[in-house]
Amino acid sequence: MEAMLPAEAGLPGVADCAPDLFITRISKEACGRLWWGMVAAGFAFQLLPVVVVGIPLPAFLLSARARDRYAFKLSTHRSYLIRQVAFIAKFAAGLCWGGHDSVREALALPPYATDPGTWRAS
Amino acid sequence: MSHLAYQPPGPAVELEADYVVVGSGAGGAMAAVTLARGGAKVVVVEAGPWRDPEDYPSTAYAGLRDLFDDWGTLITSGRAFWPVVQGRAVGGTTVINSAICVRTPGDIFESWKKDHGIDGLADSVWRYQDQIERELSVEEVPERARGHSNRLAIIGAEKVGYESHVMRRYVKHCQGEGQCLQGCRGRRKQSTNITYIPEVQRLGGQILSCAPVERVRIEGRTAVGVEGRFVHPATKKKGARYFVRATKAVLVAASAVHTPLILMRSGVKSPALGEHFRSHPGTGVFGLFDDPVDMNIGATQGWASTAFRENPGLKLETLAIPPEMVASRLAGGGAELTRRLSRYRHMAMWVHAVRAESVGSVRPGLFGKPVVRYSFNRRDMERLRKGLHIVAQTHIAAGAKAVVPGIFGLPYELKADEIDKILEASLEPRNYVAVLSHLFGGAVMGADPARSVVDGTGKVHGYERLYVADAAALPTTLGVNPQHTIMGVAATFAEGLLSAQGQKPKPRASTPAAA
Numbered sequence: 001m002e003a004m005l006p007a008e009a010g011l012p013g014v015a016d017c018a019p020d021l022f023i024t025r026i027s028k029e030a031c032g033r034l035w036w037g038m039v040a041a042g043f044a045f046q047l048l049p050v051v052v053v054g055i056p057l058p059a060f061l062l063s064a065r066a067r068d069r070y071a072f073k074l075s076t077h078r079s080y081l082i083r084q085v086a087f088i089a090k091f092a093a094g095l096c097w098g099g100h101d102s103v104r105e106a107l108a109l110p111p112y113a114t115d116p117g118t119w120r121a122s
Numbered sequence: 123m124s125h126l127a128y129q130p131p132g133p134a135v136e137l138e139a140d141y142v143v144v145g146s147g148a149g150g151a152m153a154a155v156t157l158a159r160g161g162a163k164v165v166v167v168e169a170g171p172w173r174d175p176e177d178y179p180s181t182a183y184a185g186l187r188d189l190f191d192d193w194g195t196l197i198t199s200g201r202a203f204w205p206v207v208q209g210r211a212v213g214g215t216t217v218i219n220s221a222i223c224v225r226t227p228g229d230i231f232e233s234w235k236k237d238h239g240i241d242g243l244a245d246s247v248w249r250y251q252d253q254i255e256r257e258l259s260v261e262e263v264p265e266r267a268r269g270h271s272n273r274l275a276i277i278g279a280e281k282v283g284y285e286s287h288v289m290r291r292y293v294k295h296c297q298g299e300g301q302c303l304q305g306c307r308g309r310r311k312q313s314t315n316i317t318y319i320p321e322v323q324r325l326g327g328q329i330l331s332c333a334p335v336e337r338v339r340i341e342g343r344t345a346v347g348v349e350g351r352f353v354h355p356a357t358k359k360k361g362a363r364y365f366v367r368a369t370k371a372v373l374v375a376a377s378a379v380h381t382p383l384i385l386m387r388s389g390v391k392s393p394a395l396g397e398h399f400r401s402h403p404g405t406g407v408f409g410l411f412d413d414p415v416d417m418n419i420g421a422t423q424g425w426a427s428t429a430f431r432e433n434p435g436l437k438l439e440t441l442a443i444p445p446e447m448v449a450s451r452l453a454g455g456g457a458e459l460t461r462r463l464s465r466y467r468h469m470a471m472w473v474h475a476v477r478a479e480s481v482g483s484v485r486p487g488l489f490g491k492p493v494v495r496y497s498f499n500r501r502d503m504e505r506l507r508k509g510l511h512i513v514a515q516t517h518i519a520a521g522a523k524a525v526v527p528g529i530f531g532l533p534y535e536l537k538a539d540e541i542d543k544i545l546e547a548s549l550e551p552r553n554y555v556a557v558l559s560h561l562f563g564g565a566v567m568g569a570d571p572a573r574s575v576v577d578g579t580g581k582v583h584g585y586e587r588l589y590v591a592d593a594a595a596l597p598t599t600l601g602v603n604p605q606h607t608i609m610g611v612a613a614t615f616a617e618g619l620l621s622a623q624g625q626k627p628k629p630r631a632s633t634p635a636a637a
Contacts, residue, residue: 006457
């Protein structure tokens with residue numbers, strides 16, 4: 001997630017948006033299809049540098065510059081399935097990033113109110 | 123008790139009513155309130171929880187969690203993986219849509235008559251649509267709530283030279299908060315959870331929420347009720363079982379995806395069940411403007427055009443989407459993606475829905491979850507591509523410096539003199555991102571039991587007291603937003619049931635939730 005949306009152009013990156021808390025939260029709340037899709041995409045993201053940029057290392061061992069190039073190439077790859085890996089990673093990254101107060105402030109959007117998470121119990 | 127939410131494991135809950143309605147969205151709520159107005163005792167059974175506007179989420183994250191079916195993760199199994207989006211709450215998709223109100227075009231009834239043997243619905247559906255428009259305060263998006271994106275679209279369409287208009291919606295005095303997709307916390311949107319469902323309660327009906335239906339209980343060939351088990355909306359833990367007996371009829375209105383599955387699980391036999399699934403897949407183009415557009419200020423959707431409904435088969439609309447969703451919609455990753463997102467304020471998203479001829483199916487998959495098989499044929503892909511070009515033209519005419527077409531294989535941005543490249547783009551569905559939000563079929567109506575599941579009154583062929591009253595019964599696409607048609611058809615079917623009992627719906631019980 002952090003590689004997909006790093007800080008740039010005056011905007012915070014995912015790393016500035018409490019990604020650990022986000023992962024903990026979504027792991028508890030997401031439906032199985034979303035959570036396991038994210039897990040699978042996360043593994044695939046780590047394993048695909050050799051296919052996408054020809055570097056036989058997992059993504060977490062790439063230099064920051066190489067990882068950035070890899071993130072871009074992954075999401076514009078000619079293989080549809082590889083692009084879907086990037087899509088899921090960007091979807092999760094976007095949910096974490098776009099709702100964060102610092103990002104919304106940078107985009108001239110008001111901060112979100114708290115989500116009540118409530119419903120009629122009777 | 124007029125509302126029963128999640129019940130922990132324990133003795134089974136048993137209720138009885140004249141009619142049981144499965145689902146509380148556009149079709150279910152409309153059928154239920156029509157029956158209740160006729161003096162019938164109605165129980166509405168809804169899979170999702172009942173959230174009032176005070177309970178609605180603010181963030182897109184919680185919107186997906188709290189209001190969308192399975193977080194919006196259902197995707198088509200076909201050539202491309204396109205999301206199939208619908209709500210899961212009391213009020214169904216009416217809670218999360220933009221409440222767009224378009225009357226059923228006359229040619230739809232002609233096609234239902236000619237191709238499906240269904241006649242005599244038009245007058246009743248239009249009469250109900252008149253009534254619904256009054257009751258749900260349908261109005262044009264007011265000037266103060268239009269926002270810059272919607273205003274620019276009007277200018278663009280005028281300059282390109284096609285008809286367009288400010289949307290009419292079931293929204294009372296819209297304040298332009300840009301929160302339609304997360305539910306309107308300001309109570310402006312007249313979704314059925316704050317209008318018709320409370321009226322059903324006032325008329326003596328009961329609502330079961332957090333109560334997904336497992337099956338309709340059928341004895342011989344007669345539906346006698348529905349059964350299932352409560353599910354906790356947060357923990358997903360299963361609670362008590364329930365059975366609701368219907369002394370007169372069961373009406374299934376759980377959506378074009380879930381209605382066919384419920385009928386299948388209930389043992390209904392029909393060669394057409396789960397078939398003839400149709401949609402209006404939608405996609406869009408971002409315009410990049412010099413000045414900030416701030417598309418999230420103003421009505422989420424406030425402008426539309428039906429000028430291309432018949433040829434090539436498109437509906438155009440504005441659609442404001444939050445940055446959370448734009449991140450996955452734009453091509454690229456890494457620092458380049460953040461740079462692209464840094465222009466969020468200057469982006470306007472305008473979309474089109476394709477009146478598609480492609481047909482798919484709905485089947486149960488692993489763990490009973492729905493599997494939607496659906497792929498676009500070549501003609502529909504040509505419509506999709508043509509629509510993107512029209513939208514791009516409109517952006518440029520409105521003053522956009524460039525557009526982002528979102529087609530794999532084309533440059534990320536196209537300048538004014540480059541937009542014709544869209545017309546040369548590949549027709550491979552995998553090169554496009556689309557969403558299925560208008561869904562039809564799966565239990566379609568028709569005169570021939572070999573090609574349809576229900577007849578022109580909504581009754582399931584070959585079964586007694588079993589009806590379908592939602593988009594699943596619609597045998598064609600419409601080329602316009604479907605909520606008004608679903609409501610008109612559902613009310614007509616419900617009135618038919620009352621008439622058979624010598625009853626008639628009375629005028630509304632009292633005013634709905636005011637803004």
